[in-house]
Amino acid sequence: MxxxxxxxxxxxxxxxxxxxxxxxxxxxxxxxxxxxxxxxxxxxxxxxxxxxxxxxxxxxxxxxxxxxxxxxxxxxxxxxxxxxxxxxxxxxxxxxxxxxxxxxxxxxxxxxxxxxxxxxxxxxAVTPTGMLAVLGGDPDEVAAALERHGLVAANHNGAGQVIAGGTTGQLDALRAAPPAGARLRPLAVAGAFHxxxxxxxxxxxxxxxxxxxxxxxxxxxxxxxxxxxxxxxxxxxxxxxxxxxxxxxxxxxxxxxxxxxxxxxxxxxxxxxxxxxxxxxxxxxxxxxxxxxxxxxxxxxxxxxxxx
Amino acid sequence: MTQTQTEPGALETVRRIIFTVTAVPTEQVSPEKRFLEDLDVDSLSVVEIAVAIQEELGVLVPDEELVQLTTVQDFISRIETSR
Known part of the structure; x- marks a missing residue:
């Protein structure tokens, strides 16, 4: 197939x-x-x-x-x-x-x-927003961390890859306190899609x-x-x-x-x-x-x- | 002194890590191959590979450096220069 x-x-x-x-x-x-x-x-x-x-x-x-x-x-x-x-x-x-x-x-x-x-x-262009890839970590902890910072899980890509979307302030806060074991990577997109x-x-x-x-x-x-x-x-x-x-x-x-x-x-x-x-x-x-x-x-x- | 011969150990380690992270078969991974164009390993997977290398070998590759590593050999060289 x-x-x-x-x-x-x-x-x-x-x-x-x-x-x-x-x-x-x-x-x-x-x-x-x-x-x-x-x-x-x-x-x-x-x-x-x-x-x-x-x-x-x-x-x-x-x-x-x-x-x-x-x-x-x-x-x-x-x-x-x-x-x-x-x-x-x-x-x-x-x-x-x-x-x-x-x-x-x-x-x-x-x-x-x-x-x-x-x-x-x-x-x-309205509010400074963006997206961040969250790689690995415990899925429940990642979800809780996103919620805590007011971020949305904009993409669920499977294979432990979640893309978070929100304001630049919220993304910065997540980067300052990442979920255990997860690696964060900013994406070069203009805003928080999805x-x-x-x-x-x-x-x-x-x-x-x-x-x-x-x-x-x-x-x-x-x-x-x-x-x-x-x-x-x-x-x-x-x-x-x-x-x-x-x-x-x-x-x-x-x-x-x-x-x-x-x-x-x-x-x-x-x-x-x-x-x-x-x-x-x-x-x-x-x-x-x-x-x-x-x-x-x-x-x-x-x-x-x-x-x- | 410049190292002209790649240690078999470093290539095998990188191959194994690439396989663990991306499932690309080891026989497809040769030093000159580029992650994105030749192996279909995108930039997020390269980050995961760097994390695995850090955890296993203690070699830290900062993000600013990571964007410049485009081939398998780049990783191998990076590992070897830290030994």
Whole structure:
């Protein structure tokens, strides 16, 4: 059983789209996605520096477009036959997942996520907030420490990895008094994503989503909200809005993937993080981090074999 | 005097720690490999590897230094310079 997953922000590196532009048709697709996003995604994915592509208003449509062009290289037109895999996205990856599953058209997903990115960048400028990775430690102690400092566990990534979100003051307080045995690592994000601090962004996303007519997913599709399979397109879209201020339960998603008997996990670009987590949370599965067109070719072979 | 030969001990130790933290098979871990690009080991896992190295070998790598360690050999060299 195959799973195809789209990563969240953090793994994008300068020039990560460059190898993909050599594949016929990709430039045209990126130009279309650039129209949808209102940004020059080609330049951003090839020439822009690390700081520029770290800006969440840029990163979100850029990552979504990257995942979609890679998926198109592997599977062809996403409006063609349904992808024979379980589909899931981590955080912003849920927008690419929406298009992979046929809930939204690819251009719609990019336009919608561009609005999410702009709105979250603006919400991040209201109060100084941020996120911090908490690695290891006793899970109950970590949870208690977050609560004590008024922080939210914004991401549950499994494998002992929790991402805390809150004001910079609260994060500093946690760093001064870390839970026993846990190592803390600040994340280079503009704000406390997946916490109530992003409420203004959720409202804007809700407004942008209002006129969309989602289709029901054509593939099994997981939700970050609780790791369950969502069979209604309207429900998935509603959850995309809710998730702006709600924790990412990637741990629950991984549990569901295990329960479904997933044996192979394919991560779209910028790949690595989810394959890394799966090595520990989903032992016995094989991970494929798709970073280049050559990786895409290898994955296409995989699917050809599995669907026979 | 510059050490030109990697001690087998340091490489084996780093391989074992990398496997414990990330489940990357030891045979895939060679000195020139980069954590992110070649092994799919992201920056948070590199932090965990540093913690394990500290606990096992007593070698402390401060965060500012950690961001500069991008290959397996970087860790090996760091361990060897502290001996």
């Amino acid at each position: 195959l799973a195809i997953v789209a990563p969240g922000q953090g793994a994008q590196t300068p020039g990560f789209l460059t190898p993909w532009l050599e594949v016929p048709g990709v430039r045209r697709r990126l130009a279309a996605y650039s129209e949808s996003a209102g940004l020059d995604l080609i330049t951003l994915g090839t020439d822009a520096d690390a700081e520029t592509i770290r800006d969440t208003a840029v990163a979100q449509p850029l990552l979504t477009a990257a995942a979609l062009v890679a998926a198109e290289v592997i599977f062809g037109d996403l409006a063609g036959p349904a992808i024979p895999a379980v589909v899931a996205g981590h955080s912003v990856g849920e927008f690419a997942a929406a298009a992979l599953a046929g809930v939204l058209r690819p251009e719609e997903a990019v336009a919608l996520v561009a609005e999410r990115g702009r709105a979250m960048a603006e919400a991040s 916490t109530p601090h992003m409420a203004p962004a959720a409202e804007r996303l809700a407004a942008a989503a209002r006129d969309l007519r989602p289709e029901d997913p054509r593939t099994p599709l997981l939700s970050n909200h609780d790791g369950t399979l969502v069979t209604s397109g309207a429900e998935y879209l509603r959850r995309l809005v809710v998730q702006v201020t709600s924790p990412v339960r990637w741990d629950a998603c991984q549990d569901t993937l295990a329960g479904l008997g997933v044996t192979t996990l394919v991560e779209l670009p910028p790949a690595g993080t989810l394959v890394n987590l799966a090595r520990r949370a989903l032992p016995g599965t094989t991970g494929h981090a798709v970073k280049t067109p050559a990786d895409a070719g290898a994955v296409r072979e995989l699917f050809a074999v599995e669907t026979v």
